[in-house]
Amino acid sequence: MDGRCVDTSCIFGYYFDNQDYMCKQCPGTCISCLDTNECYECAYGYVYHNGMCALCSQINEFTEYNPENKQCQEICGDGVNIGLKECDDGNRVNGDGCDKNCKIENNWACETIDLKDKCHRTDMPTIRHATIDANFTFTFVFSRFITFT
Numbered sequence: 001m002d003g004r005c006v007d008t009s010c011i012f013g014y015y016f017d018n019q020d021y022m023c024k025q026c027p028g029t030c031i032s033c034l035d036t037n038e039c040y041e042c043a044y045g046y047v048y049h050n051g052m053c054a055l056c057s058q059i060n061e062f063t064e065y066n067p068e069n070k071q072c073q074e075i076c077g078d079g080v081n082i083g084l085k086e087c088d089d090g091n092r093v094n095g096d097g098c099d100k101n102c103k104i105e106n107n108w109a110c111e112t113i114d115l116k117d118k119c120h121r122t123d124m125p126t127i128r129h130a131t132i133d134a135n136f137t138f139t140f141v142f143s144r145f146i147t148f149t
């Protein structure tokens with residue numbers, strides 16, 4: 001500028017402003033940018049979305065930050081299934097049809113109604129043991145817990 005050479009390189013987290021001829025800090029939670037509107041990298045916990053760095057919860061309240069791939073993922077265990085998980089029954093417990101990683105377990109089926117999942121077994125119980133006593137009382141022992149409705 002003004003016939004002089006200007007060093008346009010800036011330290012990390014700053015960009016060179018061509019109008020003011022100086023380095024300026026990247027906006028908000030952006031840590032690497034070309035200018036105020038072009039962000040390359042967001043701070044830890046933030047993802048680039050619609051031209052800015054945002055928290056997953058700001059983009060979709062049912063998602064959380066995954067530090068492994070630095071993307072938003074659906075929260076597992078909050079009881080809400082927005083369709084990015086196989087199931088979500090409101091816990092992170094195995095053995096109830098929807099496992100701790102929100103995957104449908106073997107011999108179970110889950111259906112989503114109003115973003116909530118209900119899981120039920122799909123395998124038929126078998127009779128393990130059947131007896132009848134002198135009073136003609138029948139006793140059946142099934143392979144798993146069953147309910148009569």
Ligand SMILES: [Ca+2]
Pocket residue numbers: 089091092093094095096097098099100
């Ligand atoms: Ca579960």
